[in-house]
Amino acid sequence: MPMPTRRRLLATAATAAVAAATFARLPASAQGSPPPGSGPSDSRPPGNRQTGSPFTLPELPYDVTALEPHIDARTMGLHHGKHHQAYVTNLNNALAEHSQLHGLSLTDLLxxxxxxPEGIRTAVRNNGGGHANHSMFWTIMGPNGGGEPTGAVGEAIARDFGAFEDFKKTFNEAGTKQFGSGWVFVTVDPAGRLEIVARPNQDTPLMDGRPVLMGNDVWEHAYYLTYQNRRADYLAAWWNTVNWGAVNQRLSAIRNGSVL
Structure with missing residues (x-):
């Protein structure tokens, strides 16, 4: 076997140095050390617990029929069991050869x-964003939802938007105007004020280090079986599914320093 040339040895050493520098920027949990609480008593949200794969599909917290007639059972089943599952599967596939990243939470990845690594960045953006967005989405809806916002969320909406109807109008307009597929979110700015933002595809404010209080999916797969091209009708009906108790829990967590 021929001996390696000096030039080849120098190139190999340079490549290794670049890789080591990139790796060193990641937190210790991403460098192979298990993160605190990653054992059986792990309290991270569903989908962030380490099992055979880094991420798993969270179960729906209600039956697929629970949001009818506003969101039909077939849409719920396909949306959760097919679309969301695909994001989880594709995210795990992207991370399969990068075990040093398995200790990172989904929020930290985003x-x-x-x-x-550049080769997985787009896959993590699209599928990690899809996993985060949908995991939030299921939990802020529920049977017997809707009505006026309550508690601290109601107070924050009144403070930052005035009437609840004005808040809904601004939110629905942002969702209607989002070109193509995407989401409309309510996030919390550094001063603690609520802000409505739209993002394309599966992008999320988490990518900017901003917490997500609530949001609605305006991809066609979220509404097309019932509403066809009538996105505005879907956005109007969706408010009947919002679980304000769950949204209040998210606001409390955000105010306590959790980025959700």
Whole structure:
């Protein structure tokens, strides 16, 4: 076997140095050390617990029929069991050869996209964003939802938007005007005020380090079987599914320092 040339040895050493520098920027949990609480008593949200794969599909917290007539059972079943599952599967596939990243939470992966290996960055953005967005989406809806916002969320909406109807109008307009597929979110700015933002595809404010209080999916797969091209009708009907108790829990967590 021929001996390696000096030029080849120098090139190999340079490549290794670049890789080591990139790896060193990631937190210790991404460098192979198990994160605190990753054992059986792990309290991270569903989908962030380490099993055979880093991420798993969370169960729906209600039956697929629970949101009818506003969201039909067939849409719920396909949306959760097919679309969301595909995001989880594709995210795990992207991370399969990068075990050093398996200790990172989903939020950390999305906040640090620019530090991930370039070859998986787009896959993590699209599928990690899809997993985060949908995991939030299921939990803020529920049977017997709707009505006026309650508690701290109601107070924050009144403070930052005035009447609840004005808040809904601004939210629905942002969702209607989102070109193509995407989401409309309510996030919380550094001063603690609520802000309505739209994002394309499966992008999320988490990628900017901003917490997500609530949001609605305006991809066609979320509504087309019932509403066809009538996105505005879907957005109007969706408010009847919102679980304000769950949204209040998210606001409390955000105010306590959790980025959700």
């Amino acid at each position: 906040k640090r996209l620019g530090e991930l």
